[in-house]
Structure formats: structure tokens, C-alpha cells
Amino acid sequence: MIVAIALIVALVVTLALTFGRFARSDGWRATVTPLASIIGSGFLICGPLLAREFGSAALLAMAALLAIAYAAGWVIRFNIVHVENHLAQAPFNDPIAWTARITQGVLALAYAVSVAYYLKLLAEFSLKPIAIDPAWEPLAANVIVTVLIALMTLLALGGSLRRVEHLAHGTVSIKIGIIAGLLVALGIAWATGGMAGELPPVRLSWGSIPMLLGLIITVQGFETSRYLGHAYPPELRIKTMRHAQWIASAIYLAFIALLTPFLSRAAATEGVAGILDIMALIAPALGVFVLIGAVSSQLSAAVADSIGSGGLVNEVSHRKISVPLAFTLAGALAVLVVWLTDPFQVVALSSRAFALFYAMQCLLAVLVSLKRGAGTFAHRAGFVVIGLICLVAVFVGAPAEG
Template structure:
């Protein structure tokens, strides 16, 4: 079996190399890289940490296949978003630019507000696009609660504080703090911290994957590598509904849809595709390599949200502490990003009735209410279903846009695909259930 020192060296080296690359100034200054890392960070943020315990506890040795199905669905839905970027946006957007507001807000607040503000309400596709933004704002409120409930789980786990009211109280305090900062100063300052957190998070993911590869290689060489037999919990329909409730794990690619004020149409389409492909490879390699770690665990398999922390100790002794710190930072970063995006949508939807600073208060108030009405397993399912509703509307928008655009290649195939995806996402909205 691998010595702790060698595993530590491999994980630390991977984190260092990845960190240097991610903070390399010519790379960070590249518009293409920035357009790639925004959706990539959203896709990899929280789902990466919770997917293994949830999948292996509920779907067993079919976990890699189940994740491949989720990722395939996400990529297909991503093609709908890319279609709407290419063909829908020119139809939706007003010719006149949006009103100029004081630019002290988070970049995703500005991006979402400007994108929603430009839509003219003249035809069915325009109206449905606007409605989809309303649905997305609701999904963001749920996801803010989701991210912060995960943050509380990881923050309290080392202290062995598992009481629900303590976690919910911590989430409430954080949301109150975000509301106060947003109301008084905007979230521009927090955005600077997010850039560092995103880089650290991706470096820790690299460390974990490298450590897993080393663990698997050494286990194979000394003959201790084996798979643990894990069956599927529940009947097939139940498993399918569980998988539906985990769509949030691979969500985040749609962020590219709202970066039009910073990045060109072609750049957003290209970088969104790259973000989804990169995340697909990382997810499948990670879940596949984790099979050997699961095989070496004794007793009942841990299925809690934070089980990845204990499992990572098998790979390298330092990883549990690093992952806990990274999880807290990445959840806070994701929560503030979605909070900013939601407040931007609300500002555009309600026009002058809701200035940005009041939108932050509304988002935090709604997220606090959702937090006290749900637990961490329920919120994963609710967030998945909320984003699935947004995807349903985007699929229908794409179908309506296709009727107005004459030069769409493979029109018949795309029509069938988008209609099928709309149906699948509608089923997820209606029938997804918690994995806990």
C-alpha cells in the first residue's frame, strides 16, 4: 500500500503545479480562459465533493455509468443554451443598450441584469425567454441556500456539530451578512476573493485526482486493488428519480449565456463547450478512481454529504483538512455568485422598482426561508428541479427560435433533440427526489 509520504508528495505536487498554472498572469488575463473558468468553476464547485458518497451509497457500482448519463444530459442541454446564444440572442436583444448603472456590483450581477434587460417583449419566444429568467432567479434563490447548507455541513463536521438548527442558524447569519454587504456596498469586493477561491478549489481537485491515481497505481502493483460489491438501493424507478434529483451536481454551464457584455458570441459558445468537456473528463476519472478507495473502506459505506472528507484520508493524510477548507471557500464563492446573478435578474425584471441593493435583501430573505424549510438532501433535489424547469423553458425557446431562423443546420434532428430534452427536463422537474 502507498506510504503516506509518497501520497502526500504526489498530491502536494499536483496542487502546486495546478495552482501555479491557474494563477499564471498571462493565463488569467486571457479573455478565453476567463470565459472558460466561469462555467467550469460553477460546474465543479459543489457537486464534485458530494457526488461520490451520494452515488456510491445509492447506485453502487453503477456510479460511473450514472454520472456519465447525467453529464451526457448536461452536455445535450448545453447544446440548447449554445443554440440560443448563437441564434436566439440576435432576435431577443433590443438595439438600444441597457441603462447605465453605477458599476460597483459583482460582474455576474451586471451580466445577468444586462442580459435580462435587453430582451424586448414582442413575440412568444421573447416572452418565454423573459419567463425563463424569472424561473432562473427562483432557481438561484434555492441554489444559494443549497451552497450555504453544504458550507455549514463541511464547517461543522470537524466540530462534530450535526444539529440541524445550528447549521441553519449559521446559514442564516451568512445570508444576513451577504444582504448587509450587498445593501451597503455591493458585492464587487467579494468578487476579488472569489477569483482566488476558484483557483485554490481547482488546485485541490487536481491534488485529489492525482492522489487517487497514485493510490490506484500502488494498490494495483501490491495486489490490494479490488472493487467492493455495492448494489443499487431501491427499485429501478426509485434510482432514476434519485438521479433526476442530482442534476444540480453538473449544473452551472448556463452561466456562459449571461456573459455577453464581456465575451463575444463565438467565444462563449466555444469556452462553454470546453468547460463541459473538461468537467466531464474530471468527473468520470474521479468517480472511477474512487471505486478503489470505496473498496478499501471497512464497515458500512458512509453516505453523508461530507463523507468525501473521511474517504480522502485514505488517499493522503492532509487531504481532509485541505478539502474542508476548500469546500467552505468554494461554497461561499458559489453562493455569492448566484446571489449576485439572482439580484441582477430581479433588478432587470422589476426595472426601477427594485434597485440592486434591495434585490440582495430579497434574495437573502428568500434563501433564509428556503433554508429553514428544507434539509441538505431536500435542497439538492429542489435545486435540481428548479434548474430543470429553466432548461425546459430554454428548450422551448430554442424550438420557437428555430421557426424564425432559416439557416439552422440539421434542423429536423435539432427539433427532435430539443423536444426530447424539454420532456426529460420536465420529468426531472416533476419527479426528482432527494438522495438522502
């Protein structure tokens, strides 16, 4: 019964997001890219991790993490207006322009690692149902990732970035549909009360802060709007980034809240396997939902970060490198990361690189605010505080994925 209801909800939501009138609007398309990147594997792993570290305060910890992310988004929305205008007129040797280039270099590295990581996770999920010699799994996963990146690159080269955005759009629709089904299943299980366990005690300590800051990578992705200037005007990017963060925050908070009766079980597990155990406890077939959700999450997040990376290279080159070619270069860098490193070992570097990028965005906001007289003293103080929080994440954030 629970599985049937969850499946119906998932189908209805997926079809509405795919074929609804609003789904064809530029507003929704510009929302999809940051939304796809924000909702990667985070909604699957945050529950067990936060339950283990914070107990019954897991929802409060998730809210704090989302607040940090929204504050960083506020800085980037300021920069979409003021930094972009400054860089469009700044000479090559302008100090702010050089700071922006360094910032973009940090983000390019973070994107390459994150795309490789998302697709490597996707490959491993895809290989789970297949009986394959464990010795060959790494090679098979690397081949799958390379093929996926090549296909996305061919889409970009064969037409325009719109074709790649359609891929992101489709996977986001499936992902949100599956998440809706999982939320309904959790809600029914909670309402019946048959499987609810005793809540773990609230745990709050300074030692939990590094792990919480290490989870920044699970709620990042909104910064992709900053590098979609080739496709959408600033006003639309600002509005849709805000919408993407609102939608993602609602999903994260609802998921953690509905996991509340199962926090004791979640605290004893970790990673995607933990969510698989909990959902299988409610109904065994829901494990398939989790696997499909995980695969669609990784694909949509990888596509979104690839789009952001292509826009980034396009901006850095002052439009001399086209977006499809930039997309190809970003894909080649991701392939190198896949074959030369183990993404699970370098995910902490990716998380810290994103935190460093946000800190540098705060620095850019302060510099441009002072130079152009944009914003108030309260704005600059806010930029500094958010930048310091991001720097703390760079130096003490513990790896939360992998």
C-alpha cells in the same frame, strides 16, 4: 508521503491557475464563472451517491448525467445566438419574449435558492472545527451567510462585476488545485493497491433514474454564460461555456474513476462525510483537503450563481437595472431565503427549478428555430428530446443533496 505529494500538486496547480499568463485573459475569466458554478459540492457527493445506487456502474451513470448536462448546454449555446438576437428586436407582447420572461423568473428563483444553499453549506463547513452550542449553529450559519452576501454586494457596488469575478477566479483556482491534489492521492492509493476493496456489483434499474435525474443540480451552472452578455460577446461565451463543461466533465469522470477501488466503502457512506471517511482512510490529513475543497467549492459556486443572477435581472430589465444593482437585489432575495427557509428542505425545489428552466430553454429554442428558420429539423427534434428529459427530471427527480 501521499499528503506531501498531494499538497505540492495542489499548490502548483493553484499557482498556475492564479498567476499564469492565460489566467488574465478574457477567455479564462469567462470560463471561470460557469466552471465555478458547475463544480459546486457535486464532485464531493456524487461518488458515494452513485456508488450506493449503481455499484460498479457508477462511472457509467456519471457519464450519462454529464451527457444530459452537455446536451442542455448545447441548447443554451444555440439560444445565445438566436434567442438573444430575437429578444433584442422583439416587441413587449411577443409570445417568445413572454416565454423568455417566465423562463427567467424560474431561473431567478433557482438562483436565489442555490446561492443560499451553497453559502449555508459553506457556513456549516466553517463551523465544524469550532466548539459551538448546537442550538446556536443555525443562527451563526445564517449570520455568516448574510455577511458573505453583504461583502460580495459591496464589491459589486464599489467597482464593477470584475471584482466579484476576481473572487470567483481565486476560489476556483484553489478548488481545482485541491481537486488535483485529491485525484493524485487517490491515484497513488490505487496504484499501491493496499487499501483497495472488492468492487460492489453492478446495479442498474428503472428505480435509479429518479435519483440520477435529481443529481442535475450538481452539474448545472453552465447556463450562467447565457447571462454574461453585458461583459462578453456571444462567440466568447459559447466557446468558454463549452470549455467549462469539458473541464468539469473531466474532473467528475476522473474522480469517480479513481474512487473505483473504494466504491464498496463509498456505497456505505453518503454526502461529504463519506468522502471525508474515504480520504481519511488513505491519509488522515487529507480530510483537511476535503474540508478546504468543500468550502472553496461552495463559495465559488455561490459567487458564480450570484453573477449569473445579476446578469439575468439586468437583461430582464432591458439594461434599466445596472448589474451591480441587480446583483444587490439577487443578494437580498438570497438572504431572505436563508432566514425564512431551511435550504436543505428546499434543495429539491432548486433542482427541479433548474430542470424546468432547461426544459423551457428547449421550448424557446424550438419557437425561435421555427420563427426565424434557424437550425434544421434534426435540431428541433433534439430540442424536444432534451426538453422531455428535463421535464421528467422536474416531475420524478429525487433530491440528491442535503
